[in-house]
Amino acid sequence: MSNSNKVSVDNFSSKLMEYLQEYKEDISEEVKNTTDKLIKEAAGELRHISPKAKKTVRLKGGTIVEPRRICEILEYKK
DSSP states (O other): OOGGGOOOTTTHHHHHHHHHHHHHHHHHHHHHHHHHHHHHHHHHHHHHHOTTSOSOEEOTTSOEEOHHHHHHHHHHHO
16 A cells, blocks of 8 residues: 555544545536536526517427517516
8 A cells, every 4th residue: 555645643633624625626616617608508498488589489398488478478477
């Protein structure tokens, strides 16, 4: 076994905090990247179904609806 992974009892706390900080940074970066991707997808979808768009929208299940009608439906559900 290699001695590089061994930590003394005195250094355990500081090493643990160091590893947790690295983990936090990795997770934060991944969350930021995923969030940016989802925001771009959502913005594109909203642009696609915008009431100002002069086209119809195909919803899941094959239903075709005009964007203004979608807004009316959403307002009605409030």
